[in-house]
Amino acid sequence: MAAHWQAPLPDDLPIAAELVLPQMLDAAQRSGLPLPTTHFEPLRQLGRRRRRLLACMRPAAATAPLHSWEAWGRRPARALLDGSGGVGHCPAATAWWLHLAQTRPHLRDRQAGARAYLAAATSGSWPAQPGILPSAWPVQRFEMVFVLHTLLVAGILHDPRLADVAAPLVGRLAGMVTPQGVGFSEHFAPDGDDTAAAVAVLA
The missing domain is CATH 1.25.10 (Leucine-rich Repeat Variant)
Structure with missing residues (x-):
């Protein structure tokens, strides 16, 4: 497992692992839990870079x-x-x-x-x-987009047996997409993942 956290770090790290995991390890250490920490140094370095960027951008x-x-x-x-x-x-x-x-x-x-x-x-x-x-809520649009996308990938989005359920959802999705895209809820900024899946469904 230690090798997983050595440089170069994998591209498929869980979201914000470089920020969250070092903080949790530090909290565990302060509590006296004897957890290994040395092999997480590449992750800590990435986390420090991310924190510097976040401090500059004020999201x-x-x-x-x-x-x-x-x-x-x-x-x-x-x-x-x-x-x-x-x-x-x-x-x-x-x-x-x-x-x-x-x-x-x-x-x-x-x-x-x-x-x-x-x-x-x-x-x-x-x-x-x-x-x-x-870990995230609300995610109604995300759920709608990716259920429809899964049906598309499986080749059954337009199956007549699903039409009474799928077709109205596709229609609703079409009304949710803005020129900026679609986010995972009505309150969240549009993002590339949801937008790409939505465009594929609506194409």
């Missing part, structure tokens, strides 16, 4: 960098919350925002919205249980 709400805000964010500004009520459509990032916002009375109204977001996000896990949350 806006509803954009991909905020999906890992819990690993690098320090200031719980109002502007980080998107239309879902959360930060980056990420329960972990939203929980971290709430933790940091506790001592800031001027954010009290937005804290209620963030708590409501976390409560609603439990519906994204099955069975819905308090405290068990998905």
Whole structure:
């Protein structure tokens, strides 16, 4: 397993692993857990580069960098919350925002919205249980796009036996795509993955 984290790092790293994993390892070390850390140095170096870039770009709400805000964010500004009520459509990032916002009375109204977001996000896990949350929520458009894309790849998107279900969804998807593309929810910025899959379905 250690070899997996040596340079050159693989292209298929989990999203924000270079930010999240070193932070978790450091927290474990502070707690006295004897975890190996030396073979993660290439990942730490990548994480440091990413943090420098993030510090320069100041990402806006509803954009991909905020999906890992819990690993690098320090200031719980109002502007980080998107239309879902959360930060980056990420329960972990939203929980971290709430933790940091506790001592800031001027954010009290937005804290209620963030708590409501976390409560609603439990519906994204099955069975819905308090405290068990998905890594991203809401993702209705993502789910619609990639279910339709899977049917397309399987060659059954236009199968007459699925028409009563698939055709209305394709019609709805057509109305969701903007000149900028489509994101994984109505509140999130368009992205390349969802847009490419949607274009393939609608072609």
